[in-house]
Amino acid sequence: MADDDAIIRRRLLTRTSTVGKTGIKKCAETMLTLVDLLMDKSVDDVTCKQEMEALYWEMEHLEFEAKKTEIWNYTCDRELEEYETLNREIDASITKVMKEIEELKQKMIKEKMIRAYKEEYESIARVVNELPSRKEILVDIQDENKRLEDATTALEAVDGKLDMRIKQFALLMSTIQNLKATLDEDTVVHEDERQEDEDMEEEVEAKNAVSVNENGRSPSAS
Numbered sequence: 425m426a427d428d429d430a431i432i433r434r435r436l437l438t439r440t441s442t443v444g445k446t447g448i449k450k451c452a453e454t455m456l457t458l459v460d461l462l463m464d465k466s467v468d469d470v471t472c473k474q475e476m477e478a479l480y481w482e483m484e485h486l487e488f489e490a491k492k493t494e495i496w497n498y499t500c501d502r503e504l505e506e507y508e509t510l511n512r513e514i515d516a517s518i519t520k521v522m523k524e525i526e527e528l529k530q531k532m533i534k535e536k537m538i539r540a541y542k543e544e545y546e547s548i549a550r551v552v553n554e555l556p557s558r559k560e561i562l563v564d565i566q567d568e569n570k571r572l573e574d575a576t577t578a579l580e581a582v583d584g585k586l587d588m589r590i591k592q593f594a595l596l597m598s599t600i601q602n603l604k605a606t607l608d609e610d611t612v613v614h615e616d617e618r619q620e621d622e623d624m625e626e627e628v629e630a631k632n633a634v635s636v637n638e639n640g641r642s643p644s645a646s
């Protein structure tokens with residue numbers, strides 16, 4: 425308010441009137457001139473009256489300027505109040521808009537999450553749709569169980585045949601071992617017989633040699 429009073433005072437002191445003079449300064453000059461005229465006895469009443477009317481006019485004009493300034497000041501105060509009200513409304517509007525923006529952000533985040541879940545659901549649904557139905561899966565399971573049973577039966581049959589082959593192989597190995605033992609015994613017997621034959625042949629040859637020697641000596645001795 426002090427600044428406003430200083431501005432108004434300076435405006436009243438320096439504002440130019442319709443006759444090209446300043447407000448209070450012109451009024452003061454007119455008053456001083458009127459005082460000088462009143463003190464000067466050589467000046468007639470008409471001149472004093474004219475100067476008095478000029479002073480009245482300046483005072484009325486000054487009063488008009490003061491009222492206009494007062495009105496202007498009042499208008500400025502009202503405008504300031506309106507500006508403050510408008511500023512509060514703008515602040516409230518900004519706060520409201522910021523709140524709405526935050527709500528929209530949260531809503532957008534939620535919508536993005538829902539959209540992501542929806543896309544994931546659709547992707548899973550496509551994968552599930554590509555898979556066979558539950559009925560087909562049950563049929564496949566039954567087929568696989570049947571194949572498993574057949575394979576189990578075949579495996580049991582193979583195990584039975586394998587056990588039989590193992591027993592037959594064991595019997596064969598036992599027979600082979602027995603045959604080998606028999607062959608070994610026969611070989612030993614043959615070796616013994618051959619050795620005996622060789623011994624007998626050597627003995628016969630020795631006897632024959634002795635006989636030959638004896639026969640050779642007999643004629644010479646006679």
